[in-house]
Amino acid sequence: MQTLLFLILFPILVACLLLFVKRTTSRYAVVVLSALAIGGASIYLLMRYAFEGAVYFAAPSETASLAMVAIEMALALFIIYMGAKFRNYLAIGLAVVQAALVVYLEMTFSENLHAINNLFIDQFSIIMALIIGIIGSLIAVYAVRYMETYHHLHPEVRDRQGTFFFVVFAFIAAMFGLVFSNNLLWIFFFWEVTTITSFLLIGYAETEEATKNAFLALVMNLLGGVAFIAAIIYLVAAGPASGGIDLAAVLASGDAAIILIPAVLIGFAGITKAALMPFSSWLLGAMVAPTPVSALLHSSTMVKAGVYILVRFAPVFAGTLAGVSVGLVGAVTFVVASAIAISQSNAKLVLAYSTIANLGLIAACAGVGTHMLVWAAILLIIFHAVAKSLLFLGTGAVENRIESRDIEDMEGLIVRMPKMAVMMFIGIAGMFLAPFGMLISKWAAIEAFVQVPFGIVFVAILAYGSAVTVFFWAKWMGKLITVIRGVEQIEKGFFEEPWIPLYIITGLVIAAAFLFPVISSMLIEPYVLVIYGVTAGLAQTNVAIMLLMMALLLFLPLSFALFRKSAKRLPAYMGGRPATADLHFEGSLGMTREAQTRNYYLTTCFGEARLFRPGAAVCIILILASWAFAGVAL
Amino acid sequence: MAFLKRSPWILHYDASSCNGCDIEVLACLTPLYDVERFGIINTGNPKHADILLITGGVNSQNRPVVRNLYEQMPEPKVVIAVGACAATGGIFRECYNIAGGIDKVIPVDVYVPGCAARPEQIIDGVVAALGILEEKRERMAGGARMKEEAGETT
Amino acid sequence: MNRIMGAVIFLILAPLLGGLIAGIDRKITARMQGRVGPPILQPFYDVGKLFEKEKVVVTTAQNFYILAYLIFIALSGALFFAGGDLLLIIFAFTLAHVFLVLGAYAAHSPYSHIGAERELIQVMAYEPVIILTAVGFYMVTGSFYVVDMATTTIPVILYLPGVFLGLAAILTLKLRKSPFDISTSHHAHQEIVKGVTTEFSGSTLGQIEIAHWYENIFLLGIVYLFFAWNPVIGIIAVAVTYAAEIFVDNVTARVRWQAALKSGWLAAALGIANLAILSYMVYGGA
Numbered sequence A: 001m002q003t004l005l006f007l008i009l010f011p012i013l014v015a016c017l018l019l020f021v022k023r024t025t026s027r028y029a030v031v032v033l034s035a036l037a038i039g040g041a042s043i044y045l046l047m048r049y050a051f052e053g054a055v056y057f058a059a060p061s062e063t064a065s066l067a068m069v070a071i072e073m074a075l076a077l078f079i080i081y082m083g084a085k086f087r088n089y090l091a092i093g094l095a096v097v098q099a100a101l102v103v104y105l106e107m108t109f110s111e112n113l114h115a116i117n118n119l120f121i122d123q124f125s126i127i128m129a130l131i132i133g134i135i136g137s138l139i140a141v142y143a144v145r146y147m148e149t150y151h152h153l154h155p156e157v158r159d160r161q162g163t164f165f166f167v168v169f170a171f172i173a174a175m176f177g178l179v180f181s182n183n184l185l186w187i188f189f190f191w192e193v194t195t196i197t198s199f200l201l202i203g204y205a206e207t208e209e210a211t212k213n214a215f216l217a218l219v220m221n222l223l224g225g226v227a228f229i230a231a232i233i234y235l236v237a238a239g240p241a242s243g244g245i246d247l248a249a250v251l252a253s254g255d256a257a258i259i260l261i262p263a264v265l266i267g268f269a270g271i272t273k274a275a276l277m278p279f280s281s282w283l284l285g286a287m288v289a290p291t292p293v294s295a296l297l298h299s300s301t302m303v304k305a306g307v308y309i310l311v312r313f314a315p316v317f318a319g320t321l322a323g324v325s326v327g328l329v330g331a332v333t334f335v336v337a338s339a340i341a342i343s344q345s346n347a348k349l350v351l352a353y354s355t356i357a358n359l360g361l362i363a364a365c366a367g368v369g370t371h372m373l374v375w376a377a378i379l380l381i382i383f384h385a386v387a388k389s390l391l392f393l394g395t396g397a398v399e400n401r402i403e404s405r406d407i408e409d410m411e412g413l414i415v416r417m418p419k420m421a422v423m424m425f426i427g428i429a430g431m432f433l434a435p436f437g438m439l440i441s442k443w444a445a446i447e448a449f450v451q452v453p454f455g456i457v458f459v460a461i462l463a464y465g466s467a468v469t470v471f472f473w474a475k476w477m478g479k480l481i482t483v484i485r486g487v488e489q490i491e492k493g494f495f496e497e498p499w500i501p502l503y504i505i506t507g508l509v510i511a512a513a514f515l516f517p518v519i520s521s522m523l524i525e526p527y528v529l530v531i532y533g534v535t536a537g538l539a540q541t542n543v544a545i546m547l548l549m550m551a552l553l554l555f556l557p558l559s560f561a562l563f564r565k566s567a568k569r570l571p572a573y574m575g576g577r578p579a580t581a582d583l584h585f586e587g588s589l590g591m592t593r594e595a596q597t598r599n600y601y602l603t604t605c606f607g608e609a610r611l612f613r614p615g616a617a618v619c620i621i622l623i624l625a626s627w628a629f630a631g632v633a634l
Numbered sequence B: 001m002a003f004l005k006r007s008p009w010i011l012h013y014d015a016s017s018c019n020g021c022d023i024e025v026l027a028c029l030t031p032l033y034d035v036e037r038f039g040i041i042n043t044g045n046p047k048h049a050d051i052l053l054i055t056g057g058v059n060s061q062n063r064p065v066v067r068n069l070y071e072q073m074p075e076p077k078v079v080i081a082v083g084a085c086a087a088t089g090g091i092f093r094e095c096y097n098i099a100g101g102i103d104k105v106i107p108v109d110v111y112v113p114g115c116a117a118r119p120e121q122i123i124d125g126v127v128a129a130l131g132i133l134e135e136k137r138e139r140m141a142g143g144a145r146m147k148e149e150a151g152e153t154t
Numbered sequence C: 001m002n003r004i005m006g007a008v009i010f011l012i013l014a015p016l017l018g019g020l021i022a023g024i025d026r027k028i029t030a031r032m033q034g035r036v037g038p039p040i041l042q043p044f045y046d047v048g049k050l051f052e053k054e055k056v057v058v059t060t061a062q063n064f065y066i067l068a069y070l071i072f073i074a075l076s077g078a079l080f081f082a083g084g085d086l087l088l089i090i091f092a093f094t095l096a097h098v099f100l101v102l103g104a105y106a107a108h109s110p111y112s113h114i115g116a117e118r119e120l121i122q123v124m125a126y127e128p129v130i131i132l133t134a135v136g137f138y139m140v141t142g143s144f145y146v147v148d149m150a151t152t153t154i155p156v157i158l159y160l161p162g163v164f165l166g167l168a169a170i171l172t173l174k175l176r177k178s179p180f181d182i183s184t185s186h187h188a189h190q191e192i193v194k195g196v197t198t199e200f201s202g203s204t205l206g207q208i209e210i211a212h213w214y215e216n217i218f219l220l221g222i223v224y225l226f227f228a229w230n231p232v233i234g235i236i237a238v239a240v241t242y243a244a245e246i247f248v249d250n251v252t253a254r255v256r257w258q259a260a261l262k263s264g265w266l267a268a269a270l271g272i273a274n275l276a277i278l279s280y281m282v283y284g285g286a
C-alpha cells in the first residue's frame, strides 16, 4: 500500500516543489529525478502485485475524504471565479449543480459514505499505473525543454512554467489516485481534479482561443461530472443491494438491473471524458495546448480515464441493450472520427481525431463487454498510449524545428530529420499496421464481435473504419519518407529537447509488439479470467507468425545495403520536361517552375462539415437510447 | 537469355508530326496488324520503355523534351525515327522553326522512310531495331561482367 | 507438415501459375478484340526482359519498399496456402500494399505520387469487403482458419452469395482491371502516365509484376474457398469468375476514383446485408 500512497502523494510534493523552481536546469534535474522515482515505483508495483490478483487496502478514510470534499468545494469556487471572470455562465451553472449534488450527498447519506476498502490494485490498475508512471513521466521530462523552446518561439505567451509543471504533476498524482481508488467518491474526486488540470493546461497560452477551448473542455467534462455524482447518489440511495460507493462491491452486485442505471450514467461521464461524439469537439479544441499536454492528457492518460471506467463497468454492460448502445456510441465515433481524419492536414488534429476514434473503439469493446472484447480493449489502451504519445511528442519536436504542424510541411522529413522521421514512422506503423499492437487488438475485436448478437453491426463499422484508417495514416507515412533533394538536415538545432524520452518510447512501441504475449498472459488474461471465468487471447501459432513478421520488418532495412550500389539515378519523370531532382522544371517561355506534390484530403467526401453533425446526432440518439434501455431494464 | 527481343516496349513521341505518321503508328496496334503478337506494347512511360519511336521533326520547343525522354529510358534502348519528317525534317524542313531530323538531338538507330510511313514499314523498322537492341544488351551485359571481374581483381 | 508444404508449393508455383494466367488473360482479351494476341508465355518474357534492363532509380530507397512489398505479398499468400488465420493474412496483405504505396511516395515524383494516392483510395475501397469475407467464412464454417474453410463440407457460396458478389466486384479492383484500374492498369494503356509504378523500372518493376502474380493466385484462392466443398465445382467457379472479370474488363471504361470508392463500399454493403441476414438466422433475431 505504501507504493500506492507514494505514487499518489509523491507527485504532489514534486508539484509543489516545482512551483518554486525557476531555472530550467534545476527544473530539469527535479523532473528527471522524480520521473525516475515515479517510473521506478510503478515498475516495482508491477513486480510486487502482478501475480496477486486484486488486493484491497483500507486506507485512512475520514480525514482524506474530508479533505477531498474541501478541495472539491474549493475547486468549484475556483471554477465559479473563472467563469465569472470570463463570463462563462454555463460553467458556473454546472459547477454549482455539481457542488450542490456533492453537498446533498454528504448531508443526506453521510452514514452510508464509507467504503471499507478505499484503495485497491489489480492487474488492470497496474497497467494503467505503468502507462501513467512511465509514459507520463517521460512526457514530463520531455516537456521541460519543450516549454523552454515554446516560450522562446512564442514570446507573447506569459511565462508561467512554474504553474505549468505544478499542474502537470498534480495531474499525474490525480491519475494515480483515479486508478487506485476503490471508493467511487474518491474516483469522482480525482476525476474532477483531472478535469480542472486539463482546463488549466488548455488555457495555458491565455489567448482568446485557448480560453474558449479550455472552457469548452471544462463544460463538457463538468457535464460528465454531474452524471458521475448523480450515479453515486443513485447507488447510495438504492441501499445496500447496489454496493454503495464501493467499486468492487458495485461491480460484484448481483442486482444487475439496479446498477445498470448508475453504470450508464458513469458510462456517460466516461463518454464525455473520452471525448466520444458528440463531445469530441473539446478534445480538438484542446490541441491549442502545448504539445506535451496533448501527449499526456489528451491521448495517453486523461482521456484513458474515460475508457478506464467504461472497461471497469464492462461486465455490467455485457449482454444488455444499454451496453450495446454505449458500445455503438463508441463504434460510430470510431468510424466517423477516422473518416474526418482523412480531411485534416494539421498533424495535431489528425492525431486528435485518431485518438477520438481509438477511444471510440475501446468504448465499443467495453460497451459490448464480453471477455474477449475486454481483453482487446485493455490491449488497445496500452498500445494506443505508447504509440500516440510518441507521435505527439514527435510532432511537437518537428514543429519546434520547422515551425509548422502541417503534414504537408513534413514532406521529406526522412532527409531533413532522419531520426525523427524513423521514430514517427514507427509510431504510425504502431497505429495501424500488422504486426504492431493496435492491429492485434482490432483483429481480436473483430473476432470477438462476430460472436455476439448485433455483433455484425460492429464488424461492419470496424471494416469501414479500418479501411479509412489505412488511408490517412499511410498518406502521412508517405509524406515522411518522401526522399526530397536539395534540403539541409535540420535535426540539430539551437534548442534541443532531450530526445531520450522519444528513443525510449520508440523502443516501447517495438517492445510492446514483441512482448504483447507476455503482457497478455501476465496481466490481461488473469484480469479477464477473474471477472469472466474464461480467458481470452490469440492462438499460439498466430502469435508466432506475428513475431516472425516483426522480426522480418526489423531486418528488412538491412537490405538497403543491397541497393546502395550500382543504380543509376535519374530525375523523376515530368511529362518529358527537363527537370531537376527537386522537381523544378522548365516551363513555357523559359521560366523555371516548381512542381509540388500534395496529399489527397477528399474533403467533399470526408470533410468535418459533412460528417460531424450526422455522427453527433446518431451518437446523441444512442446515448439517450442507452438511458432508456437502462430505465426499461429496471 | 535474351528476353529483350521478345518484349520490346515502345514509347511513342509525336515531335512535330502532321499526325499522319502517328495514325499509322496507332494502326499497328489495331487488329489488322496487332503488334502485340510480337510482345510489342505501346507504353506511355519512358522508364518502362525500350524503344523510343518518334514521328515528326525537331523544333526548338520539343528539343529538350526529346532529349529528356531519351535520357529517362534505362539502357539498353534504341531510337526509331518514323517518317520523312523524323528523318530529315521532311516536308517541313525549310520551315523557320524546324531544326531537322531527330538525329540532330539524339542518336537514331533506325530510320523508317515514308510520308506517311506504312504500318508494315513501321513494324519492319521495329524488327530491325530489335537486332540492334539485342546487340546493345549483349554489349551491356559484357561490360557489366567485365566491370565485375575488374572489381574482383582489384 | 502438410501446411508447410502448402506454403512452399505456393511460393514456387504461384509465380508460374500467375504468369500463365496473365498470359491466358492477354490472349483471351486479344481474341475478344479480334486480335491474335501475344504468346501465352509473354508475361514471362516481359519480366525476364525487365531483369535484363539497367537499374534506374529516382532514389535508392524506393527499391527497398518494393522488395518489402514482394516479400509480404508472398508471405500472406504462403500463410493462406498454409491454412492460416484469414484475418492475419488480410492484415499482412494490407501491410504489403502499404509498402507499395510507400515506394511510390519515396520516389517523390508527381506521377507516382498521384498513383500512390489513388492506390490508397483503392485500398480503402476494397478493404471492407475483404474483412467481411473473412467474417462471413467464420460465420458459416465457425473458424477463421483457411484450413477449416478449405476442408468444410458446407457449400459456403449458398450462405454467402452477397459476400461473393462483393468480392467479385472488388476483384476487378485488385486485378487492376477496368473499370476500376484507377491507380495503375495491368494493360499497357496509361493512367496518369503509369500511376503507382511510374518511377519503377527494370528488375524493380519485375518484382512488382511477380508480386502481382502472387497476389492474383492468392485472390483466386479466396474465390475458390466459396466453392471448396466440391473441388471440381471450385476450380470451374474460379475459371468462370476470372473469365467474367476479363469480360468486364473489355466492355467497360475506367471510372473516376469517387465511383471506384463508392462501388467498393457498396459491394461491402451488399456483403453486410448478406451477413446481417445470416446472423439473424443464427441468433434468431436476438
Ligand code: SF4
Residues within 6 Å of the ligand: B016, B017, B018, B019, B020, B021, B022, B055, B056, B082, B083, B084, B085, B086, B090, B091, B114, B115, B116, B117
Ligand atoms: S512524314 Fe509525312 S506523314 Fe509523317 S509526319 Fe511528316 S509529313 Fe506527316
